[in-house]
Amino acid sequence: MILFHLKLALLSLRNTPRVSLISVLAIALGIGVATSMTTIHYVFAQNPLPEKSDVLFNVRIDTWDPDSEFFAVAPGEPPKAVTYQDMAGMQESTIPLHQTGVANGQIYVFPDDEINKPYQTVAQLVQADFFPMFNVPFQYGGGWTDDADRTREAVTVLSQAANDKLFGGRDSVGELIRLGTREFTVVGVLARYQPTPKFYDVVNSLAGQTNEFFVPFDLIREEELGLSVTGNTDGWGDGSTFVGDLIFTAAEWYWIQFWVEVEPDRQAEYVAFVDDYSRKLKELGRYPRPLNNRVTPMMDWISERNQAGETTVVIMILSMLFLAVCAINLTGLLLGKFLAKANRIGIYRALGAPRSSVFMQHIIECELVGLIGGAAGILLAMLALRLIVRMMPDLSGFVAKEIFRLDGTMIAVAIGLALLAGLSAGIYPAWRASRISPAMQINVT
Amino acid sequence: MEIGPIFRAMAQKKIGVVLLVAEIAVTMAVVLNCINLVMDNRARLMIPSGVDEDNIFALSIQSYGDDFSEDEFVDQIRQQDLDLIRAQPGVIAATPISPLPLQGGGSSTQRKVVGAINDTLVRTPIYTVDEHFLETLDLDLIEGRAFTQADILPRLADDEQPAAPRPLNIIITKALGDALFPDGDALGKVITSANDQAANTIVGIVDYMHTSYDNGASGMEYRIVFFPGRPGGASGMRYLVRAEPAAFTDLFTDVEERLVTINSERIVRTTSLSEIKMGSQFVNVFTVRILTAIGVLLLSVTALGVYGMTSFTVTERTHQIGTRRALGARKFHIVRFFMVENAIITLLGIGIGLVMAFGLNAAIVSSASNASRLPFGLVILGVVIVWGVGAVSTLLPALRGASIPPIIAARSV
Numbered sequence: 035m036i037l038f039h040l041k042l043a044l045l046s047l048r049n050t051p052r053v054s055l056i057s058v059l060a061i062a063l064g065i066g067v068a069t070s071m072t073t074i075h076y077v078f079a080q081n082p083l084p085e086k087s088d089v090l091f092n093v094r095i096d097t098w099d100p101d102s103e104f105f106a107v108a109p110g111e112p113p114k115a116v117t118y119q120d121m122a123g124m125q126e127s128t129i130p131l132h133q134t135g136v137a138n139g140q141i142y143v144f145p146d147d148e149i150n151k152p153y154q155t156v157a158q159l160v161q162a163d164f165f166p167m168f169n170v171p172f173q174y175g176g177g178w179t180d181d182a183d184r185t186r187e188a189v190t191v192l193s194q195a196a197n198d199k200l201f202g203g204r205d206s207v208g209e210l211i212r213l214g215t216r217e218f219t220v221v222g223v224l225a226r227y228q229p230t231p232k233f234y235d236v237v238n239s240l241a242g243q244t245n246e247f248f249v250p251f252d253l254i255r256e257e258e259l260g261l262s263v264t265g266n267t268d269g270w271g272d273g274s275t276f277v278g279d280l281i282f283t284a285a286e287w288y289w290i291q292f293w294v295e296v297e298p299d300r301q302a303e304y305v306a307f308v309d310d311y312s313r314k315l316k317e318l319g320r321y322p323r324p325l326n327n328r329v330t331p332m333m334d335w336i337s338e339r340n341q342a343g344e345t346t347v348v349i350m351i352l353s354m355l356f357l358a359v360c361a362i363n364l365t366g367l368l369l370g371k372f373l374a375k376a377n378r379i380g381i382y383r384a385l386g387a388p389r390s391s392v393f394m395q396h397i398i399e400c401e402l403v404g405l406i407g408g409a410a411g412i413l414l415a416m417l418a419l420r421l422i423v424r425m426m427p428d429l430s431g432f433v434a435k436e437i438f439r440l441d442g443t444m445i446a447v448a449i450g451l452a453l454l455a456g457l458s459a460g461i462y463p464a465w466r467a468s469r470i471s472p473a474m475q476i477n478v479t
Numbered sequence: 480m481e482i483g484p485i486f487r488a489m490a491q492k493k494i495g496v497v498l499l500v501a502e503i504a505v506t507m508a509v510v511l512n513c514i515n516l517v518m519d520n521r522a523r524l525m526i527p528s529g530v531d532e533d534n535i536f537a538l539s540i541q542s543y544g545d546d547f548s549e550d551e552f553v554d555q556i557r558q559q560d561l562d563l564i565r566a567q568p569g570v571i572a573a574t575p576i577s578p579l580p581l582q583g584g585g586s587s588t589q590r591k592v593v594g595a596i597n598d599t600l601v602r603t604p605i606y607t608v609d610e611h612f613l614e615t616l617d618l619d620l621i622e623g624r625a626f627t628q629a630d631i632l633p634r635l636a637d638d639e640q641p642a643a644p645r646p647l648n649i650i651i652t653k654a655l656g657d658a659l660f661p662d663g664d665a666l667g668k669v670i671t672s673a674n675d676q677a678a679n680t681i682v683g684i685v686d687y688m689h690t691s692y693d694n695g696a697s698g699m700e701y702r703i704v705f706f707p708g709r710p711g712g713a714s715g716m717r718y719l720v721r722a723e724p725a726a727f728t729d730l731f732t733d734v735e736e737r738l739v740t741i742n743s744e745r746i747v748r749t750t751s752l753s754e755i756k757m758g759s760q761f762v763n764v765f766t767v768r769i770l771t772a773i774g775v776l777l778l779s780v781t782a783l784g785v786y787g788m789t790s791f792t793v794t795e796r797t798h799q800i801g802t803r804r805a806l807g808a809r810k811f812h813i814v815r816f817f818m819v820e821n822a823i824i825t826l827l828g829i830g831i832g833l834v835m836a837f838g839l840n841a842a843i844v845s846s847a848s849n850a851s852r853l854p855f856g857l858v859i860l861g862v863v864i865v866w867g868v869g870a871v872s873t874l875l876p877a878l879r880g881a882s883i884p885p886i887i888a889a890r891s892v
Contacts, residue, residue, distance in 0.1 A: 071773075099674075101674070102589055152746075264714070272642055273676065274641065276640075344848060348843050349773075352513060352770070362502045363781075422765070427757050427758040
């Protein structure tokens with residue numbers, strides 16, 4: 035029966051090619067605009083690690099200057115990063131299954147080949163737990179051990195892009211690459227990995243490209259290595275602590291994203307631990323502010339730090355209203371079309387087609403328009419995204435251009451919106467068509 | 480006028496009227512909010528930087544040679560670089576700088592009047608520069624003096640670092656001066672940090688500069704401090720070069736290579752300041768372009784919709800129009816009938832649309848911190864635009880209706 039309806043619907047569309055074309059274009063335009071704008075919002079708002087997002091937390095404690103408010107956060111919020119001493123202090127806890135600091139270190143790469151000249155890169159400073167904790171996929175090898183963190187071993191994990199560039203994509207585990215003043219041993223190569231948003235460091239790189247090198251965090255304390263902290267940092271207090279190794283052990287210098295993985299049944303316990311930890315600091319006199327700690331779930335942290343999100347959500351809403359206007363136009367078009375063939379519908383009815391069947395027939399025709407328009411709209415959305423990417427300046431460290439594309443979810447959203455638009459535009463015209471009485475039509479002709 | 484028949488005609492096709500009213504209402508709401516957001520974002524894009532941005536380019540240098548770990552070597556190379564740059568024909572001035580201005584964010588600190596409480600701290604972006612920065616950025620010094628070499632303090636070894644920063648002479652923008660010293664007597668005053676340790680003497684005041692920092696949230700973007708110093712090191716050095724317009728392109732492409740001849744163990748990248756500015760303003764540029772596109776598309780779709788629905792009505796009423804014409808109505812009367820009918824519908828749509836527009840605006844303002852309320856003037860503009868689009872799209876089918884010959888009335892259906 036559905037097939038029969040579909041056949042009739044196709045026939046009907048072909049009978050009025052002009053109206054059909056305009057209807058399809060209206061939906062295509064609406065879907066094209068709404069889908070591309072939704073995609074732009076969604077890439078920053080999506081969950082990059084759905085299987086673990088409810089057990090991952092960003093931790094911050096407020097040891098900021100008692101005499102001034104921290105800026106660049108909502109009023110009353112603690113600084114957007116933690117100090118080295120507090121990361122180390124909080125890592126004493128055994129409650130988290132995994133925990134890692136995440137920060138950025140600038141270093142020179144000296145490739146051992148003719149083609150690649152030395153260049154500067156931003157290495158991702160992480161601890162061994164980073165890889166298992168964030169389900170990071172490996173192509174070759176794996177991460178490093180806690181021991182390597184402790185002994186500041188010169189090991190590195192390469193991104194897929196770095197391995198392609200420096201080692202021609204081969205299994206480079208065990209090979210050496212000079213970073214700064216030392217030869218680093220490659221222990222692992224990532225498979226394709228571009229979490230979007232780049233949740234573990236949204237402060238410095240909301241959706242930027244994955245860093246080429248991951249190195250043990252504490253190498254930052256090896257002064258002669260040529261690795262220096264980069265990215266967003268904030269500090270206050272005694273200037274004499276801002277030199278040498280004191281900057282890690284004594285300075286009030288905020289530059290680390292600190293992440294923990296805590297099982298649901300121990301989360302309350304962990305929050306209590308963080309409060310205890312900062313209470314102890316208070317007793318030691320380091321911590322004059324009232325307790326103001328945050329153990330923020332991953333997705334909340336992403337939305338808190340996505341400042342462009344306010345703009346993209348507004349644009350998304352406006353684009354949905356655009357789609358609504360397209361759908362209203364479609365209603366007008368379909369109404370005109372269905373009522374124009376009242377004669378024919380009257381004959382169907384006289385020949386025994388029930389109202390429900392006439393209604394069904396016309397709804398299917400509307401949904402067909404929706405689907406064809408939706409398909410064209412998806413193409414339009416792809417085109418729109420490509421144009422938008424083309425006008426973007428190079429911000430690859432903060433937002434990689436590759437992320438602006440339609441994935442399966444967005445295509446499903448587009449089809450869903452198209453069906454919804456077809457249905458809402460068609461329901462009244464189809465109902466009107468089904469109310470056409472058989473007798474009157476026969477009388478007139 | 481035939482108001483009575485118009486209303487009776489509208490009552491005959493209620494759903495058509497409802498559709499048109501809904502379409503115009505939503506269009507009104509969306510277009511008004513698009514224009515408002517575009518104006519907000521454009522206003523931010525139009526803020527002058529006060530800097531001769533079109534004639535300035537930045538050289539970003541990454542030095543990987545081992546020698547660069549020595550500060551003295553870095554200082555020596557910086558001097559050679561700047562001597563070479565300043566000797567190029569067409570170069571007006573050059574300064575080392577850290578961080579780059581106009582890039583969005585950078586480095587900031589807080590300052591207050593000595594002895595004042597911390598509630599009076601003013602946040603300010605900071606730039607470290609040498610004595611050539613005024614001429615390089617093309618800033619107007621309105622009080623005091625420029626930096627001299629003597630303002631740049633000698634380097635200290637790590638173990639000689641004092642607990643409190645050494646006293647420094649600084650140059651500030653007038654906006655910062657006014658924020659700290661409302662009486663306008665900032666010159667010669669000393670300002671300090673939250674912990675009262677810094678001692679910065681204001682030796683010069685520049686008229687104006689704006690650098691994007693916190694999206695305009697706090698006013699700090701106009702309140703700027705310049706510190707004299709030796710910015711940059713092994714991990715990165717930046718120079719700004721201001722060139723004669725005629726020499727800009729050549730210098731932009733050539734200087735890079737010349738610097739490598741001084742020391743080849745480094746990578747030099749040249750970027751124009753306008754490009755750097757564009758990077759920091761991309762969200763605004765994007766919003767302006769996208770919302771302009773959505774607004775124009777929406778008005779076109781609505782115009783076509785009104786045109787289509789009016790055309791449909793005209794066709795439906797062919798017979799009645801013919802009859803009216805046969806009874807003596809002139810073409811003008813037919814056009815007027817449709818125009819008045821459309822005006823009533825548009826008015827209804829605009830009325831409902833205005834309510835929706837303010838509702839939508841309230842939602843936007845509550846979710847986007849930098850959005851503004853709909854100004855009254857904009858409402859008038861929106862009414863004119865939507866009314867105009869509605870009227871033009873009605874006029875064409877109405878004219879067609881008017882050309883229906885009276886003889887139609889004589890024909891049977």
